[in-house]
Amino acid sequence: MSIEELTAISRYYGSNPDYVIAGGGNTSFKDQSALYIKGSGIALADCTPESFVRMDRQVLQRIWAKTYPASSDEREDEVLADMMAARKPGEERKRPSVETLLHDILPFAWVVHTHPAQVNGLTCSQRGETETKELFAGEAVWIPAVNPGYILSQKVKQAMDAYRAARGRPPAIIFLQNHGVFVSSDSPAGIQELYRYIMEKLASKINRQPDVSGGLSRWGISGELIPVLADSTGDGSGKAVFLRNREIAALVKDRASFYPVSSAFTPDHIVYAGSDPLFIETDSDNFETAISDIRRLWKIHAGRAGRIPKIAAVQSMGVFGIGSSDKAAALALELFTDAVKVAVYTESFGGPRFMPQDQIDFINNWEVERYRSGISAG
Numbered sequence: 001m002s003i004e005e006l007t008a009i010s011r012y013y014g015s016n017p018d019y020v021i022a023g024g025g026n027t028s029f030k031d032q033s034a035l036y037i038k039g040s041g042i043a044l045a046d047c048t049p050e051s052f053v054r055m056d057r058q059v060l061q062r063i064w065a066k067t068y069p070a071s072s073d074e075r076e077d078e079v080l081a082d083m084m085a086a087r088k089p090g091e092e093r094k095r096p097s098v099e100t101l102l103h104d105i106l107p108f109a110w111v112v113h114t115h116p117a118q119v120n121g122l123t124c125s126q127r128g129e130t131e132t133k134e135l136f137a138g139e140a141v142w143i144p145a146v147n148p149g150y151i152l153s154q155k156v157k158q159a160m161d162a163y164r165a166a167r168g169r170p171p172a173i174i175f176l177q178n179h180g181v182f183v184s185s186d187s188p189a190g191i192q193e194l195y196r197y198i199m200e201k202l203a204s205k206i207n208r209q210p211d212v213s214g215g216l217s218r219w220g221i222s223g224e225l226i227p228v229l230a231d232s233t234g235d236g237s238g239k240a241v242f243l244r245n246r247e248i249a250a251l252v253k254d255r256a257s258f259y260p261v262s263s264a265f266t267p268d269h270i271v272y273a274g275s276d277p278l279f280i281e282t283d284s285d286n287f288e289t290a291i292s293d294i295r296r297l298w299k300i301h302a303g304r305a306g307r308i309p310k311i312a313a314v315q316s317m318g319v320f321g322i323g324s325s326d327k328a329a330a331l332a333l334e335l336f337t338d339a340v341k342v343a344v345y346t347e348s349f350g351g352p353r354f355m356p357q358d359q360i361d362f363i364n365n366w367e368v369e370r371y372r373s374g375i376s377a378g
């Protein structure tokens with residue numbers, strides 16, 4: 001392998017919006033002694049040969065022989081410290097992906113982990129596990145939703161050992177409930193073939209595509225609401241962006257219609273779009289009423305959640321992404337749009353299934369405690 005090949009496959013998937021939203025996902029290559037893994041906080045599409053962190057696989061392996069504290073905060077801190085200690089000399093300034101351990105235990109040279117909306121239509125659905133067994137007939141492993149980091153790697157390790165014991169070979173496809181997919185192979189061509197196989201299988205079951213064509217927009221009112229919502233972030237520096245299309249128009253019809261996107265599907269959705277979108281029931285034909293409804297509901301919502309919503313949906317109007325910068329507001333809306341697609345795809349697999357509340361709380365806490373330090377939720 002050359003680091004150029006790893007860069008190329010990372011950029012290939014990273015620049016395809018069907019696979020990667022907001023730079024999420026990660027890639028790696030390994031040989032006997034070293035793992036080359038994408039650094040945390042670098043978008044796949046922007047990878048260069050310097051984006052990868054060289055890790056000592058022997059040092060990583062020692063993590064499995066250790067006993068860590070039961071408390072999740074202490075455990076994750078210690079595992080993180082051990083992971084940092086596994087960086088090869090000269091790599092100390094880089095931060096490896098939080099899923100480094102998971103990449104290391106997969107017994108194939110190449111690993112490409114992504115969160116495609118079609119895949120998450122399966123992993124975030126009511127029948128995800130059953131459908132995975134039926135569609136992929138023993139070719140894929142299903143991992144129930146767990147917190148990212150050490151616990152997730154441990155669950156995958158156990159599931160792989162069981163798969164190997166039963167079939168005499170390791171699994172090349174691993175679906176993670178409410179997260180995405182890990183695809184592994186001994187060549188980049190093998191990765192591409194597996195992704196094609198996954199997407200074809202899913203396409204054969206998906207019976208409705210999201211309709212993101214433009215719906216009628218009440219631009220007048222939504223435009224006037226932008227400064228109101230932007231202002232709600234508190235310090236006057238907030239930004240808001242608006243979106244409406246046919247799919248969103250159907251979702252914002254009333255509170256019940258909004259249910260399929262009312263909570264979080266995956267950690268990335270929480271990190272960028274928040275776990276609790278605000279739904280504002282209002283008479284959107286009356287601007288003054290809308291403004292006072294929005295201010296009142298915003299306050300109640302922010303007070304209850306302890307943080308400012310990144311997504312605000314206004315009944316029969318559309319959806320606003322809100323953030324402290326244009327980029328943050330646009331990202332919130334981008335991830336919400338992805339959640340809309342995921343919600344539509346789940347219809348083909350029994351309907352939406354959100355992340356369990358304790359795991360949503362874990363990511364929100366992680367977001368506050370760790371995301372600042374440049375470790376992404378993966």
Ligand SMILES: [Zn+2]
Nearest residue numbers: 025180377378
């Ligand atoms: Zn991920």
